[in-house]
Amino acid sequence: xxxxxxAEGVDIIDIGGESTKPGxxxxxxxxxxxxVIPVISELxxxxxxxxxxxxxxxxxxxxxxxxxxxxxxxxxxxxDEKMYKVIAENPKVQYIAMHWRAHSKNMQExxxxxxxxxxxxxxxxxxxxxxxxxxxxxxx
Numbered sequence: 001x002x003x004x005x006x007a008e009g010v011d012i013i014d015i016g017g018e019s020t021k022p023g024x025x026x027x028x029x030x031x032x033x034x035x036v037i038p039v040i041s042e043l044x045x046x047x048x049x050x051x052x053x054x055x056x057x058x059x060x061x062x063x064x065x066x067x068x069x070x071x072x073x074x075x076x077x078x079x080d081e082k083m084y085k086v087i088a089e090n091p092k093v094q095y096i097a098m099h100w101r102a103h104s105k106n107m108q109e110x111x112x113x114x115x116x117x118x119x120x121x122x123x124x125x126x127x128x129x130x131x132x133x134x135x136x137x138x139x140x
Contacts, residue, residue, distance in 0.1 A: 002039075006048050012070060015039055015063075016053030020074050032059055040066045051096070055079035057086045064090050072096040076127035077134075088135035095140050097127045 002013055017035030018027050027035075036052065036059065043050055044067040051070035052063035057080045060071045064086070076097035077083045087095045099120050113119045132138055 002043055002046065002048075006046055010048060012049045012051050013043060014051040014053050014070075014072055015043070015068075016072075017059075018054070020053075029056055029058060032056065033062070037062060037066070040068060044068075055083070057082035061086045064093055068093070070094045070096060072098070074098040075100040076124070077131060078127075084131050084134035084136050087131070087140060088137070091137055091140065093140065095131065095136060097124070097131065099124050099127075 005013060015036050017032040018024075032054065036054070040050060040052065040063050049070065050063075050068045051072050052060055052068045053072040053074070054060050054063070055073055055075040060068075060073070060083060064071070069092070071083075071087060071093055073079075073083055073096065075083075076099065078100055087093060128138075131140075
């Protein structure tokens with residue numbers, strides 16, 4: 001499928017090994033690694049930017065070593081306290097921090113908002129501030 005996407009002119013391919021749909025069960029770190037690292041190892045040979053979709057700093061670190069240019073973290077750093085350190089240590093990597101309140105299995109239980117736009121904005125601003133405080137360059 002990646003070859004088709006590249007032929008169609010895709011700019012970035014986001015590779016993830018764990019479902020983040022509501023209700024999804026977590027997988028082990030080893031299972032996630034076995035799903036994404038072999039794919040990344042092959043795709044880095046292609047002329048396309050790669051993104052790793054993970055909440056685990058260890059997976060992000062391995063993917064970056066292989067040549068991934070983006071880390072797409074649906075938890076915005078909340079799932080793994082070491083994620084910001086990995087990003088800060090790799091200044092060429094771009095970090096995508098998503099809004100998140102809980103893992104997929106029980107995320108719906110935490111999706112109660114008095115003012116959804118205001119609260120999501122505030123929570124994302126907090127993630128950015130936390131990342132910068134941990135040494136992540138604001139340009140990342």
